[in-house]
Amino acid sequence: MDLSLFVSPRPDVDADTAGRIATDLYGISGQATELGGERDRNFRIAAPEGSFALKICNAADNAEAPTAQLLAMEHALRRDPTLPIPAVRRTIDGALTGSFSRAGATHQVQLVAFIDGVPVPREAPTPELRRSVGRVIARLNRALRGFRHPGLDRDFLWDVTLLPTLRDKLEHVEPDRRELIARQLDGFEIEVLPRLGHLPHQTIHGDVHGANLVVDPREPDRIVGLVDFGDISYGPRVLDLAIAAAYQLIGSDPKAALAQVASAYHLVDALDDEELELVPQLAAARLVQSYLISAWRATVDHSNLDYILADQADVWEALAGITPHPSGALYAAIRRACGFARAPATPTPDAVAAREATLGPALSLSYDEPVRLVAGEGVWLEDTDGNRLLDAYNNVPHVGHGHPQVVGAIAAQLRRLTTNTRYLVDEVTEYARRLAASMPKPLSVVMFVNSGSEANDLAYQISRVVSGGRGVVITEHAYHGMTAATATLSPEELGKERLADWVTYVRGADTLGRPEAGDLVSGELTAAFAELDARGHSPAMIIFDGMFSSDGIFPVPAGYLRAAYATARAAGALCVADEVQSGFGRIGPAFWGFATDGVVPDIVTLGKPMGNGHPMGAVVTTPAIAAEFAANWHFFSTFAGSPVAAAAGMAVLDVLETEALPERAVEVGSLLRSRISALGYGRVKAVRGAGLFTGVELEGATVAGFVVQELRRRGILIGRTGPGLNVLKIRPPMVFAPWHVDLLVEQLDSALALYEDLSNRS
Numbered sequence: 001m002d003l004s005l006f007v008s009p010r011p012d013v014d015a016d017t018a019g020r021i022a023t024d025l026y027g028i029s030g031q032a033t034e035l036g037g038e039r040d041r042n043f044r045i046a047a048p049e050g051s052f053a054l055k056i057c058n059a060a061d062n063a064e065a066p067t068a069q070l071l072a073m074e075h076a077l078r079r080d081p082t083l084p085i086p087a088v089r090r091t092i093d094g095a096l097t098g099s100f101s102r103a104g105a106t107h108q109v110q111l112v113a114f115i116d117g118v119p120v121p122r123e124a125p126t127p128e129l130r131r132s133v134g135r136v137i138a139r140l141n142r143a144l145r146g147f148r149h150p151g152l153d154r155d156f157l158w159d160v161t162l163l164p165t166l167r168d169k170l171e172h173v174e175p176d177r178r179e180l181i182a183r184q185l186d187g188f189e190i191e192v193l194p195r196l197g198h199l200p201h202q203t204i205h206g207d208v209h210g211a212n213l214v215v216d217p218r219e220p221d222r223i224v225g226l227v228d229f230g231d232i233s234y235g236p237r238v239l240d241l242a243i244a245a246a247y248q249l250i251g252s253d254p255k256a257a258l259a260q261v262a263s264a265y266h267l268v269d270a271l272d273d274e275e276l277e278l279v280p281q282l283a284a285a286r287l288v289q290s291y292l293i294s295a296w297r298a299t300v301d302h303s304n305l306d307y308i309l310a311d312q313a314d315v316w317e318a319l320a321g322i323t324p325h326p327s328g329a330l331y332a333a334i335r336r337a338c339g340f341a342r343a344p345a346t347p348t349p350d351a352v353a354a355r356e357a358t359l360g361p362a363l364s365l366s367y368d369e370p371v372r373l374v375a376g377e378g379v380w381l382e383d384t385d386g387n388r389l390l391d392a393y394n395n396v397p398h399v400g401h402g403h404p405q406v407v408g409a410i411a412a413q414l415r416r417l418t419t420n421t422r423y424l425v426d427e428v429t430e431y432a433r434r435l436a437a438s439m440p441k442p443l444s445v446v447m448f449v450n451s452g453s454e455a456n457d458l459a460y461q462i463s464r465v466v467s468g469g470r471g472v473v474i475t476e477h478a479y480h481g482m483t484a485a486t487a488t489l490s491p492e493e494l495g496k497e498r499l500a501d502w503v504t505y506v507r508g509a510d511t512l513g514r515p516e517a518g519d520l521v522s523g524e525l526t527a528a529f530a531e532l533d534a535r536g537h538s539p540a541m542i543i544f545d546g547m548f549s550s551d552g553i554f555p556v557p558a559g560y561l562r563a564a565y566a567t568a569r570a571a572g573a574l575c576v577a578d579e580v581q582s583g584f585g586r587i588g589p590a591f592w593g594f595a596t597d598g599v600v601p602d603i604v605t606l607g608k609p610m611g612n613g614h615p616m617g618a619v620v621t622t623p624a625i626a627a628e629f630a631a632n633w634h635f636f637s638t639f640a641g642s643p644v645a646a647a648a649g650m651a652v653l654d655v656l657e658t659e660a661l662p663e664r665a666v667e668v669g670s671l672l673r674s675r676i677s678a679l680g681y682g683r684v685k686a687v688r689g690a691g692l693f694t695g696v697e698l699e700g701a702t703v704a705g706f707v708v709q710e711l712r713r714r715g716i717l718i719g720r721t722g723p724g725l726n727v728l729k730i731r732p733p734m735v736f737a738p739w740h741v742d743l744l745v746e747q748l749d750s751a752l753a754l755y756e757d758l759s760n761r762s
Contacts, residue, residue, distance in 0.1 A: 008058055009301075019031070026090075038308070045114075053111070053112050054110070063151075067108075070110060083139055084214075084224050112227075119212075125248050129220070131263075133261055134266075160243070184288045205226065207243065210311075242278070243283075249287070263339070276338065294312045379740055381717070396613055398584055399656065400734070420639070425643045440600045443621065445621050452605060456486045460472065461635075464540045465632050471535075472539075475545070475550075479550040492550040540573060546578065552697065559597070562597055576603045578605050588662050662691070672694055679752065681752050682699075693730075694730040707728060715747075
């Protein structure tokens with residue numbers, strides 16, 4: 001390695017000369033004050049038009065390096081204009097760098113804006129400061145991505161990947177400290193160095209030291225500047241994180257410090273698992289590198305000892321503090337903080353017992369053989385044994401598990417702002433406007449809640465206030481939630497015998513598919529209202545699920561809702577469409593279940609799919625109803641309608657539109673139902689549905705239960721529903737594709753054939 005840059009004396013320039021250089025090259029006139037520097041001369045120029053940092057580079061530096069540094073800064077600021085790095089000032093002639101000659105040596109000169117503030121304090125940083133450091137580095141790395149220049153290609157003493165070349169500097173280390181540093185060198189060379197070539201590479205800052213990080217003294221936990229690009233290079237991107245983390249270890253618990261910097265970085269610029277694994281060892285490597293370089297340079301440059309040895313004691317303290325911690329334990333802490341650490345895989349029976357003890361016995365599991373999940377992507381789930389499971393059941397990840405557009409929107413908004421609806425946040429209003437635009441007029445007022453249950457609870461509150469009544473009519477086997485009010489609207493869970501006396505039902509599913517469905521439901525509703533009146537309850541609302549899911553999955557027949565709504569309104573009841581399961585394009589481009597019958601509800605309730613996993617719900621109603629409710633009642637929910645929820649919801653709508661998922665739901669759902677119908681099993685009594693919502697009615701609960709459990713064993717997840725629990729419920733994420741249909745139908749065929757075989761044997 002060429003060490004000339006580090007043994008060559010710094011430019012012999014005083015403050016007066018620096019001031020003249022600034023004037024001659026840049027047209028800047030002002031007071032020059034010297035700043036610190038390892039191998040260059042740096043000055044602050046206080047001019048009327050602002051403050052600037054002037055660097056007179058070492059004559060031994062790579063001729064293209066100063067240009068590369070400034071071009072990288074300009075590149076980064078184009079990509080991220082608010083990035084807190086200095087803006088480049090070009091010379092009077094428009095050149096990136098100027099030059100200055102003295103004593104036969106030519107020095108390149110740079111001028112950049114000076115960022116006011118103070119360096120990060122040497123005492124133990126706060127968690128908030130560490131997270132700010134992580135975020136700034138991640139932003140810089142993202143902004144630098146794609147930049148290359150020949151000036152970055154140099155053998156450089158501060159390049160961590162070249163740490164083994166410093167082994168001969170051990171002779172300058174105090175004897176009682178050599179063994180620890182030698183062990184670290186050995187570990188780096190054997191365990192770390194061979195893996196670095198496989199990591200993502202890019203242009204990096206290379207020296208995220210506390211002296212190069214600027215904070216506002218009035219707000220010392222926030223980084224307002226990242227300066228000095230003199231060590232910029234091309235290398236593994238994780239090095240910037242590791243270097244910054246190394247200097248945050250001083251006087252700190254290594255697990256906490258590494259986790260805080262890394263998790264903040266990871267939120268902005270997601271790291272690979274292998275990169276995270278190497279952070280502890282790379283941070284230790286940087287400390288070793290810093291100690292060796294300072295020990296050696298102190299013997300060759302006596303004129304700059306204060307600068308060279310300024311943080312040697314702190315570096316040793318940090319190195320001694322991190323060494324006793326196994327790198328695996330530090331890595332585990334980082335993974336946990338970044339949000340994707342796996343819990344130890346205890347035996348499944350123990351995990352089930354622990355779940356029941358901690359979550360309570362009321363919370364059941366879906367399958368006889370519990371599904372222990374660790375990850376999901378698209379229509380696939382991964383269990384603790386690494387098995388992939390085809391998810392043909394869950395409608396919460398509406399546009400697919402972990403959709404990057406939704407995840408990115410949530411993460412970005414969470415970094416910017418999250419608060420409640422007591423504040424004016426434009427993004428929330430814009431999302432409400434776009435959501436309402438998907439519905440017929442006059443449905444235009446959106447009231448946000450956190451779940452479908454809360455939406456139906458609020459719908460009931462509104463209906464009681466506006467109608468003056470209390471009575472509710474549901475369908476016979478409905479499910480509308482688990483709050484105190486909605487649980488009694490959910491006979492699927494609690495049974496019809498436990499309905500409150502202000503609730504009654506119609507046989508919704510029994511009337512569907514008949515030509516006279518409208519007349520039948522009108523007659524049943526009239527009788528239901530009479531029954532409520534006899535109990536002393538005037539009607540408040542009717543509430544129907546847009547696919548009658550719990551009644552057995554039935555698309556709305558023509559005229560059914562039109563007749564029901566007319567009858568309900570004549571009786572003074574509001575009409576509520578529960579779109580928690582059927583909405584957001586699941587049944588096709590009509591987008592909402594109620595829309596297939598050409599009706600306009602008084603209230604629409606939404607939930608599960610809205611945020612693709614982010615807890616969201618909403619009530620959409622008319623301005624008149626909203627105004628009457630507001631005049632007589634109070635509504636507020638702390639978490640509902642947050643900017644993060646709005647970002648999630650907006651991203652879901654974007655994905656549905658750009659990927660044409662409602663249109664695809666019709667195509668794929670039709671294929672699925674035709675393929676199942678063609679299987680020809682006598683035990684299959686009916687196949688029905690719309691879009692990506694399919695019910696397969698079997699001859700009884702026994703065969704349905706067998707099929708659900710057998711498909712689970714074969715890596716396919718579905719559910720069952722209906723009054724007799726004999727209807728297979730197939731309701732996959734909207735990104736379900738024809739090849740997923742092939743796999744599902746193939747395994748369904750095998751499961752039904754196995755049931756036939758076992759039945760014949762018995």
